[in-house]
Amino acid sequence: MVEMSRENLFNAAIAGLLLALPLGAWALGESYYISVASRVAILALAGVGLNLALGFGGMVSFGHAAFFGLGGYAAGVLSHHAFEGSAFLNWPLTIDGSDSTLTLWFAALLVSGLVAAVIGAISLRTSGVYFIMITLAFAQMIFYLAVSLPTYGGEDGLPLYLRSSLPGLDLSDDLTFFFVCYGLLLLAIFLSLRLVGSRFGAALQCARQNETRLSAIGIAPYPVKLTAFVFSAMITGLAGALFVELNGFVSPSILSWHLSGEIMIFVILGGVGRFYGPIVGAALFIVLETVIGGYTERWQLFLGVILLGVVLFARGGVIGLLAGKARHD
Amino acid sequence: MTEPLLVLDGLQKSFGALRATDDVSLSVDAGSIHALIGPNGAGKSTLIGQIAGALRPDAGKIAFMARDVTGLSVPQRAQLGLGRTFQVSSLAMEFSALRNVMLAVQARKRSTFRFWRPVRGDRDLTDPAMLQLERVGLAERAQLPVTALSHGERRQLELAVALALEPKVLLLDEPMAGLGGEDSQRMTEVLGNLRQEAAMLLVEHDMDAVFTLADEISVLVYGRIIASGSVADIRASQEVRDAYLGE
Ligand SMILES: Nc1ncnc2c1ncn2[C@@H]1O[C@H](COP(=O)(O)OP(=O)(O)O)[C@@H](O)[C@H]1O
Ligand SMILES: [Mg+2]
Numbered sequence: 001m002v003e004m005s006r007e008n009l010f011n012a013a014i015a016g017l018l019l020a021l022p023l024g025a026w027a028l029g030e031s032y033y034i035s036v037a038s039r040v041a042i043l044a045l046a047g048v049g050l051n052l053a054l055g056f057g058g059m060v061s062f063g064h065a066a067f068f069g070l071g072g073y074a075a076g077v078l079s080h081h082a083f084e085g086s087a088f089l090n091w092p093l094t095i096d097g098s099d100s101t102l103t104l105w106f107a108a109l110l111v112s113g114l115v116a117a118v119i120g121a122i123s124l125r126t127s128g129v130y131f132i133m134i135t136l137a138f139a140q141m142i143f144y145l146a147v148s149l150p151t152y153g154g155e156d157g158l159p160l161y162l163r164s165s166l167p168g169l170d171l172s173d174d175l176t177f178f179f180v181c182y183g184l185l186l187l188a189i190f191l192s193l194r195l196v197g198s199r200f201g202a203a204l205q206c207a208r209q210n211e212t213r214l215s216a217i218g219i220a221p222y223p224v225k226l227t228a229f230v231f232s233a234m235i236t237g238l239a240g241a242l243f244v245e246l247n248g249f250v251s252p253s254i255l256s257w258h259l260s261g262e263i264m265i266f267v268i269l270g271g272v273g274r275f276y277g278p279i280v281g282a283a284l285f286i287v288l289e290t291v292i293g294g295y296t297e298r299w300q301l302f303l304g305v306i307l308l309g310v311v312l313f314a315r316g317g318v319i320g321l322l323a324g325k326a327r328h329d
Numbered sequence: 330m331t332e333p334l335l336v337l338d339g340l341q342k343s344f345g346a347l348r349a350t351d352d353v354s355l356s357v358d359a360g361s362i363h364a365l366i367g368p369n370g371a372g373k374s375t376l377i378g379q380i381a382g383a384l385r386p387d388a389g390k391i392a393f394m395a396r397d398v399t400g401l402s403v404p405q406r407a408q409l410g411l412g413r414t415f416q417v418s419s420l421a422m423e424f425s426a427l428r429n430v431m432l433a434v435q436a437r438k439r440s441t442f443r444f445w446r447p448v449r450g451d452r453d454l455t456d457p458a459m460l461q462l463e464r465v466g467l468a469e470r471a472q473l474p475v476t477a478l479s480h481g482e483r484r485q486l487e488l489a490v491a492l493a494l495e496p497k498v499l500l501l502d503e504p505m506a507g508l509g510g511e512d513s514q515r516m517t518e519v520l521g522n523l524r525q526e527a528a529m530l531l532v533e534h535d536m537d538a539v540f541t542l543a544d545e546i547s548v549l550v551y552g553r554i555i556a557s558g559s560v561a562d563i564r565a566s567q568e569v570r571d572a573y574l575g576e
Contacts, residue, residue: 197447217436218407
């Protein structure tokens with residue numbers, strides 16, 4: 001028999017609920033709620049990425065919008081060129097636009113991973129508040145770079161007229177698109193689980209708990225953390241590509257520090273270092289935004305109160321509150 | 330005579346105006362235990378820190394297995410076979426005792442960059458780890474998180490972690506501190522049996538343990554080695570009695 005801990009049961013319930021919502025909406029013909037569910041899945045995916053760095057590696061990145069946005073821009077820009085029939089780059093090598101979903105995802109993973117390698121290599125030389133600030137600073141640099149690029153709409157952003165195509169699937173169908181996002185979300189959680197449970201994951205978690213100890217047994221913390229930071233950014237970057245596809249629009253707002261903060265909020269609300277936490281966090285966030293946001297523009301005040309409550313009284317976030325403390329062995 | 334495993338040559342380290350290490354030279358031979366004694370604040374931990382690589386000496390050289398390691402980082406030295414324990418336990422607090430030792434086993438195998446296979450139930454890690462836990466008398470507590478271990482048990486775990494690295498030289502910073510009579514006897518026994526496996530630089534206040542274990546003793550006072558010799562020499566030295574033993 002498979003042993004089901006309370007957290008596992010809870011996780012299954014969360015995953016089930018997120019699946020049930022769009023199916024219900026589809027049955028009722030409420031397609032708007034299907035795209036809401038997609039949004040939750042995509043933002044949760046971004047949170048799953050950050051959770052790897054923040055929750056398991058203790059790297060409090062306040063710049064993950066950079067990777068979300070770069071993933072989004074990578075996909076959006078290639079899609080834009082495909083629509084225009086132009087090339088993204090002619091020299092030193094030719095890179096054409098593309099409407100192949102897999103190519104767009106690959107571009108998002110590549111760009112966010114490469115930039116994370118550079119940002120991480122520099123930022124991880126610092127720690128604590130300095131790390132938070134330097135990741136924020138890098139993200140802001142990239143934000144202003146995007147704002148100042150007239151080719152891709154600058155401040156106003158760029159509408160995308162082309163839906164990308166995935167062999168055998170019609171992504172312009174809302175429900176199909178949701179399934180793709182949902183599948184990637186579960187895949188990312190599964191990969192995180194494997195990673196955290198592996199030898200690499202053991203070292204990463206030790207780096208969070210006690211770097212001195214890790215060094216003393218002969219494992220340099222820096223490369224371990226940098227590698228995890230890059231993986232983390234790539235997952236968040238893929239979420240950015242999906243987000244752009246969902247909205248049919250790419251703009252610098254997906255690079256803004258607000259978004260960095262929101263991704264962090266998903267992780268903290270759900271429970272830092274809890275694999276399914278970002279789903280709860282993102283869902284809660286969207287619910288607050290749509291429900292309370294429907295009554296008052298000050299819905300973020302409520303968000304702030306809840307966040308304060310979580311930080312003060314429920315350090316394990318919602319999952320910690322309902323499923324108990326995280327278990328290590 | 331074979332070359333000593335560890336040789337310190339003219340080490341200096343100051344914190345501001347305080348000379349914490351003042352021209353210290355000593356060596357640790359293969360198969361032997363070199364005890365370092367001295368009052369609190371003499372600079373024993375500071376010296377261990379420099380040998381392990383956590384502190385940079387202002388001057389002097391550290392040679393380990395005939396290789397100058399003065400410029401190497403802590404992880405590099407550990408990988409060469411220089412293990413240490415901390416005066417104040419420093420462990421991965423959320424992990425179980427077993428996990429702490431398993432991590433050291435994986436470090437020794439240089440296998441950290443493996444991303445897929447779970448460590449849980451991985452016999453390549455758990456078997457050698459359990460062996461070390463048994464050795465220090467902690468096998469029954471293997472599954473407990475470090476936070477649930479007593480102070481003494483954490484000292485034992487520190488040693489098990491260091492042993493899992495299969496070090497050539499062990500730097501032990503007061504391994505008996507806070508251990509009860511029975512536990513410190515066990516620790517003395519464990520260390521005595523280890524001698525052939527790993528030479529040791531042993532910082533310790535428990536003089537029974539020091540006199541039982543040490544092949545050579547150096548006395549550190551105000552960062553300086555004021556006496557060095559066999560157990561009998563040190564016992565007999567008037568200077569040491571005045572400065573430290575307080576007899
Ligand atoms: N990082 C540091 N900064 C300043 N002073 C230090 C530092 N570490 C140790 N000291 C001082 O150096 C002296 C030696 O300390 P330590 O090596 O811990 O002595 P011991 O281990 O022999 O008790 C003490 O006076 C201590 O206060
Ligand atoms: Mg000390």
